[in-house]
Amino acid sequence: MQDDIALVRAAQAPSALSSPAPPPVIDIPTEDAFSVIVQLQDFRHHKLWRGQRLVHSGGHRHGDMAITDLREQWRCQHLSDYDNVRLQLPRATIEQLSDEGGRRIGGLRQVQTIRDPVVWHLLHAMLPALNGAANDSDTVFLDTVTMALHTHLAQRYGGQPVARGGGGGRLASWQQLRAREYMLSHLSQRLTLAEIASQCGLSRAHFARAFKHSFGLPPHAWLQQQRVELACRLLREGEKGMTAIALECGFSDQSHFSRVFKQIKGMGPAAWMRMSP
Template structure:
């Protein structure tokens, strides 16, 4: 099992950053922040870092190579940055920007790498990489943080990002040794029962992995292999199924149903319901009532 590293990975400590949201997870810390044009003096952090600029951006990263050569890289809209732990660097922001930052404890990455490859890995610096997956996940996280971040969803994104780092940002070619297998019937049923008993709660991936007595990484992959969707999508789908029953069989206000099922707000509930059913909760209730 991965160690509980909750709250051991701090978000960035820079007075220039205006934090909109921070989120602490096992082995990682995430922040959604903005900043005006400014200079971040040379610094280093003890964790592996992904920086995802959002929207129009322009800044310069300055660092020194192992051979003592001073280098610069211009980072523009659409670029992402991947930094290994303890890399001294400075940043000059040339425009106002928003960003998502994800900090990984090296131990967290090492343990997932061990499950994936059976070997130690070394992350390499990429100052202006074009990576559509990381870019899209950055925008997804911003949308999540603009509402109320769900632990299970954010943890799932962290697992995807950690896997992606190991596969694509290491110093040597990685040969995967892990094989994805389904959960046993008993473990799958225990997990599903646990979810159904707590639909209104902000269930975490670590909770579900503990129920199945597996690491978070292996559990997330095995769960998806078993039912075809990741845990956070299954939780949402079951909340919507429960909402359908409440809309059909009770006269509860839509706001009350939203609250009962653990949604951050009525608007968040309505948007999620519509994404799954193509209609709003009110329209669904009206259609059902007409039969």
């Protein structure tokens, strides 16, 4: 899913604006896609044109979000420092993922300034990967958060109906067995939500919902628990060092392993070993 949606963090420091010459007006490339931008700090001043018409001159507050249709001709001029996260959703991806969610939509409603706490918290969950720690992030987790982000945008700004709650929608017995076996046999690999869902013949959205109903946890949380349980078994055997165990259990390095282990067990692996019988 991360290949379907471009998500980047963009920043410009005050030093980049110190030249006496005015900053250039930038042509934003025209694409069949929507851009979602969330400000991570106050953006004091910039200008935005749609075609030849100036549509915004001023600032955005920390936490403000904007949605623009990139099929239109946009130009911008950055007149102060900024720090934001930019999500780019191709129209084909919007259509495909909304199909998985139950009803196809063709786009998103454009907004220039809005505060959306759901988008804010989901993007913050992904910031470690955007800050250069992609190897320290769980791929299934990023896929799941990205899908949740798309679902929210499609429902609030695209008119997609909100799915009704309920206790149904569990995986069939064979699907539960297949998903469990596949995930357990690939603990050392960077799995994606799409490849796990394909083992059950389901879309990503349907699989993620049904998996949680069946196992009581989202796929990424269940997968991390299994990785930590495998690590506990290997620690008890005492035949391998921490780095080897981390890699065998699917963590990028010992530091990543220790952090996830502590999140699940409440203490690091070394402390856990000292307390184990």
